[in-house]
Amino acid sequence: xxxxxxxxxxxxxxxxxxxxxxxxxxxxxxxxxxxxxxxxxxxxxxxxxxxxxxxxxxxxxxxxxxxxxxxxxxxxxxxxxxxxxxxxxxxxxxxxxxxxxxxxxxxxxxxxxxxxxxxxxxxxxxxxxxxxxxxxxxxxxxxxxxxxxxxxxxxxxxxxxxxxxxxxxxxxxxxxxxxxxxxxxxxxxxxxxxxxxxxxxxxxxxxxxxxxxxxxxxxxxxxxxxxxxxxxxxxxxxxxxxxxxxxxxxxxxxxxxxxxxxxxxxxxxxxxxxxxxxxxxxxxxxxxxxxxxxxxxxxxxxxxxxxxxxxxxxxxxxxxxxxxxxxxxxxxxxxxxxxxxxxxxxxxxxxx
Amino acid sequence: xxxxxxxxxxxxxxxxxxxxxxxxxxxxxxxxxxxxxxxxxxxxxxxxxxxxxxxxxxxxxxxxxxxxxxxxxxxxxxxxxxxxxxxxxxxxxxxxxxxxxxxxxxxxxxxxxxxxxxxxxxxxxxxxxxxxxxxxxxxxxxxxxxxxxxxxxxxxxxxxxxxxxxxxxxxxxxxxxxxxxxxxxxxxxxxxxxxxxxxxxxxxxxxxxxxxxxxxxxxxxxxxxxxxxxxxxxxxxxxxxxxxxxxxxxxxxxxxxxxxxxxxxxxxxxxxxxxxxxxxxxxxxxxxxxxxxxxxxxxxxxxxxxxxxxxxxxxxxxxxxxxxxxxxxxxxxxxxxxxxxxxxxxxxxxxxxxxxxxxxxxxxxxxxxxxxxxxxxxxxxxxxxx
Numbered sequence: 001x002x003x004x005x006x007x008x009x010x011x012x013x014x015x016x017x018x019x020x021x022x023x024x025x026x027x028x029x030x031x032x033x034x035x036x037x038x039x040x041x042x043x044x045x046x047x048x049x050x051x052x053x054x055x056x057x058x059x060x061x062x063x064x065x066x067x068x069x070x071x072x073x074x075x076x077x078x079x080x081x082x083x084x085x086x087x088x089x090x091x092x093x094x095x096x097x098x099x100x101x102x103x104x105x106x107x108x109x110x111x112x113x114x115x116x117x118x119x120x121x122x123x124x125x126x127x128x129x130x131x132x133x134x135x136x137x138x139x140x141x142x143x144x145x146x147x148x149x150x151x152x153x154x155x156x157x158x159x160x161x162x163x164x165x166x167x168x169x170x171x172x173x174x175x176x177x178x179x180x181x182x183x184x185x186x187x188x189x190x191x192x193x194x195x196x197x198x199x200x201x202x203x204x205x206x207x208x209x210x211x212x213x214x215x216x217x218x219x220x221x222x223x224x225x226x227x228x229x230x231x232x233x234x235x236x237x238x239x240x241x242x243x244x245x246x247x248x249x250x251x252x253x254x255x256x257x258x259x260x261x262x263x264x265x266x267x268x269x270x271x272x273x274x275x276x277x278x279x280x281x282x283x284x285x286x287x288x289x290x291x292x293x294x295x296x297x298x299x300x301x302x303x304x305x306x307x308x309x310x311x312x313x314x315x316x317x318x319x320x321x322x323x324x325x326x327x328x329x330x331x332x333x334x335x336x337x338x339x340x341x342x343x344x345x346x347x348x349x350x351x352x
Numbered sequence: 353x354x355x356x357x358x359x360x361x362x363x364x365x366x367x368x369x370x371x372x373x374x375x376x377x378x379x380x381x382x383x384x385x386x387x388x389x390x391x392x393x394x395x396x397x398x399x400x401x402x403x404x405x406x407x408x409x410x411x412x413x414x415x416x417x418x419x420x421x422x423x424x425x426x427x428x429x430x431x432x433x434x435x436x437x438x439x440x441x442x443x444x445x446x447x448x449x450x451x452x453x454x455x456x457x458x459x460x461x462x463x464x465x466x467x468x469x470x471x472x473x474x475x476x477x478x479x480x481x482x483x484x485x486x487x488x489x490x491x492x493x494x495x496x497x498x499x500x501x502x503x504x505x506x507x508x509x510x511x512x513x514x515x516x517x518x519x520x521x522x523x524x525x526x527x528x529x530x531x532x533x534x535x536x537x538x539x540x541x542x543x544x545x546x547x548x549x550x551x552x553x554x555x556x557x558x559x560x561x562x563x564x565x566x567x568x569x570x571x572x573x574x575x576x577x578x579x580x581x582x583x584x585x586x587x588x589x590x591x592x593x594x595x596x597x598x599x600x601x602x603x604x605x606x607x608x609x610x611x612x613x614x615x616x617x618x619x620x621x622x623x624x625x626x627x628x629x630x631x632x633x634x635x636x637x638x639x640x641x642x643x644x645x646x647x648x649x650x651x652x653x654x655x656x657x658x659x660x661x662x663x664x665x666x667x668x669x670x671x672x673x674x675x676x677x678x679x680x681x682x683x684x685x686x687x688x689x690x691x692x693x694x695x696x697x698x699x700x701x702x703x704x705x706x707x708x709x710x711x712x713x714x715x716x717x718x719x720x721x722x723x724x725x726x727x728x729x730x731x732x733x734x735x736x737x738x
Contacts, residue, residue, distance in 0.1 A: 031545075032547035032555075036547070202469050202470050203466070203470075204370060204466070208370045208371070
């Protein structure tokens with residue numbers, strides 16, 4: 001039985017803050033962030049936008065592209081995020097209620113740093129493949145945290161992507177060809193309970209964490225599937241900044257032409273659990289039937305999930321049924337100053 | 353005083369050795385040096401290490417590391433003089449043999465710096481400054497060396513391009529050294545475009561955070577001949593050590609590194625040599641300005657001519673006095689306690705004619721200059737091949 005994506009959708013908030021605006025406040029060197037990390041600006045959630053609302057928006061866009069999937073037939077909803085609004089109380093119930101998927105379904109909130117979104121996707125496609133549910137949804141969404149003045153503040157952004165998986169041949173837009181995961185205990189980045197901002201092992205997050213796991217996962221995926229980089233039209237990796245995904249992509253044999261479509265971080269920032277899933281939506285927006293796509297996520301702690309998708313004929317019929325990702329990123333932006341950003345991100349201490 | 357020779361060298365690849373603990377890094381270098389010398393045991397071990405306590409939480413290294421090398425029971429001494437700890441370990445080993453207290457000494461230097469984050473590493477390094485008069489008021493080493501650079505620029509017209517050229521040269525040399533942390537190509541433009549750390553010093557004017565270890569086996573010349581190793585015998589003919597005020601505010605003159613000058617004078621006097629006799633030198637380029645000031649203090653260039661000398665190519669391989677053929681602290685990396693020993697490993701390799709692509713042709717006499725803090729201490733050695 002062939003399982004695949006039957007609907008996909010992204011949501012990117014309209015607000016942006018430029019790297020220069022953040023650097024100005026902290027007396028930092030903006031050109032070094034722009035050149036060194038290839039970051040220009042990042043998406044900022046508005047006052048009424050959080051992981052739940054963005055997940056709802058992305059899910060509605062996925063439903064719009066699903067060829068009429070009845071939300072009530074969605075048997076599982078998994079939301080991967082490290083910014084679930086509640087520590088105790090699921091995001092998934094609110095999202096499921098909002099899209100009309102309740103009450104007969106399985107719901108779980110997932111967390112695995114930046115790869116929780118692809119975890120949800122992995123579980124969703126596996127449940128459909130096992131025949132447990134007709135449709136299942138995997139969502140990656142985050143309003144990422146970065147401590148004021150920390151290097152992460154230049155990248156931590158907001159956005160969501162949602163994927164509905166199913167086995168209806170007439171509805172599949174991208175078939176799941178194969179999956180692969182690569183995981184070790186590598187504590188490069190963490191946030192303990194009651195901590196407001198995450199901590200990271202600075203350069204330890206690079207070679208031993210991001211690059212080792214992402215490259216091992218991508219290479220292992222291709223070996224398992226009997227494919228090589230040249231077989232793919234597109235590849236998308238986790239995007240903690242602008243530099244890393246291109247470097248790891250080239251390390252495992254991809255070219256800039258294969259990497260650039262899903263490479264959003266220079267203008268979007270790092271949407272953590274949403275990062276590589278949103279990148280995949282930008283690829284599906286322009287993908288052509290028959291093309292192969294590699295998706296490789298990365299989550300600190302650390303692990304990396306890889307998927308090979310084969311695009312079907314149906315893709316061209318759904319691409320325009322919901323807002324495409326690149327226009328959400330490039331158009332209709334509202335630039336905010338640091339003061340507004342600080343207010344929106346809850347960085348200002350209010351009266352008790 | 354007995355004559356002393358270097359009969360073995362060893363070092364590990366410098367870099368961010370995330371998966372290796374201090375003891376393993378150290379043992380890698382120590383055992384390689386023992387193998388190179390063809391000896392199984394020694395009379396004494398010296399260990400240069402600046403701050404294993406702050407970097408890894410481990411002190412009492414002398415016993416820990418003797419045991420790690422399978423030399424349990426052998427006398428071992430850890431010495432510390434900030435970033436000159438390695439040079440001081442070499443001098444201590446030299447003195448043991450010269451004084452007749454030992455015939456064979458394993459001289460080592462080690463630092464494991466990546467177990468802590470950048471802020472903690474900066475704090476640990478900062479303890480080499482005068483904490484009461486400098487560190488506690490907020491200044492860190494890039495700031496101290498930036499002030500030395502400013503004075504040099506004002507007094508002599510040294511330019512930021514000349515500073516950058518030190519980095520360009522050392523990274524070019526580092527590309528030829530398989531043990532170096534970085535093999536990247538650096539240009540004057542890329543140095544000047546890199547992040548400004550402390551005006552006028554950019555990121556690429558600064559040496560990196562590095563894990564690493566280096567080791568030498570020293571023996572009395574009589575013992576070395578008895579062991580009869582085939583490699584050319586390299587003798588340590590001069591050793592000089594000097595101190596200065598740690599705090600810049602207490603220095604007599606900020607335009608020179610007096611500790612380097614005094615240590616060099618002592619080493620030259622012991623060896624009966626002068627600057628013109630030296631074929632190549634490894635200097636302590638923790639920042640690019642440090643190399644320029646060191647080459648002046650060692651007597652290779654007149655005060656103020658250190659910058660133009662780099663521009664003229666005098667310090668490149670093939671120049672008048674090749675400086676930092678190993679890549680220096682800039683490109684080879686700067687595991688602080690290991691640096692002074694690694695400098696001597698490079699000079700021995702050059703004097704043995706075994707430096708490969710970066711070999712200085714006909715090198716007979718080499719020098720090492722290791723420095724603590726912003727010049728609060730310095731150790732200089734002269735080595736000669738028979």
